[in-house]
Amino acid sequence: LFPGTHDPGTALSSVYAAVSQQIPFDGLQSNISQYDAGFLSVADLSDPAKVKMFQGAPVCGQFISYRGLYGSVHVTNKVWAASQISSPDGGPVTDVYINTRLANGLSQATVLHEALHNLTGAYDADLETLLGLSPPDLHDVPNPNTDCPIGSICISDLLQKKGCSGPN
């Protein structure tokens, strides 16, 4: 997960620091752009089309339908939180935006999952690979490697199953 870090103690300290330094925001009330919130990866910051696209979409658009610069966009995803993964202005990468409509379902695993985004700067798909998860599938046939259904839920489930976070 952390290239160049062979010392488990150092890695653990990094994770501990990422969790303790996280700054939570109400995602539904956040109308700054996804670019300003740091939702683009460092690599994608040099893609001008992606930069413009993320500049035109608000943070709350991760959780609910919104009217952006170019019209309405429907959002039906059930997403608990979204995290800063880069810093366009050079500041620390510590922000996490919570879907406060689903706050009751927020778990330790989700908090840790979001901290890993902060720490690694990776999107879900890349984080899945880093954690050894297989790509998502469309059917409810259990995958013995992960035994979890799909995407971001997979990541949080794995963190909990491996004992990295508590059940609540």
Next chain:
Amino acid sequence: MRTLTAFCLALFAGAGAFAQCRPPRYQAGAIFLDSAPYLVRSISIPLRDFVPSSLVCLAASFKERYRGRGSITVNIFSSHKAAQKSLFGQESTRETVETLTQMHARYVLDAAKHEEFVEIMPLGASSALGAGAYGFRIDLPVAAPPSCGLRIGSRCMIALQQFSYPHEPGSKPSGRVTLAGTIARDGGVRHVRAVKTESVPAGGGDLLAHAAVQDLSNWRLEPGPREEAIRITYSYVIDRKLQYDDTSLVDFALPNEVTIRGNPLDCQHCGAR
């Protein structure tokens, strides 16, 4: 009225060999970026229009409408609901994957890279086999009407469902099922029935036949002027070299044969999910 106005008829003539072509009617979906030189948007068209000639014509109409744009991406869905949805969430969720499954084509123009193409994806843009599995790309401009990847006779394959190896607790048979049916004028496959089944173990024939009938019934081909009979054999092969999961590999030898290889998990615990 609002619904009517949401329908946009592309009136722009295409260029080159398709100057006289008539693009399919499309319904506007979400627009993610519309700021020169960029355009990123979604639209939806009926499934019957996901044929190369229509899509190339549609691409020409977009190129003309957004003349001067150096970067155009038009995601083309078979469902209007899916075309309205966000595709750029940070978290990958089941909803995102299901939405992308209904994206059967896209038009891309990237002037900086000197690229312009239409990509057709019968399985959709999200698949356990990878985006564009069994799909094909038509580089533009084309001098002659383009052909398609998978076809039966003169009809292109438009949409397929993700293949899944049939199994149930305690049973993962292999074997062959020969099906007969009719390709309707609208491209749907109707009246599908199993005419011959062989399986190992013998008791697994019904499971294989049911899966094969279900699968073929969900194929969607290009519309045609008349109904056509179809007879096709599905071969199911257990391949222990494959990883345990539901990603099956499929070889098409159309119009006569489809081979599905898989290694499903012994499903003793499936009911727990």
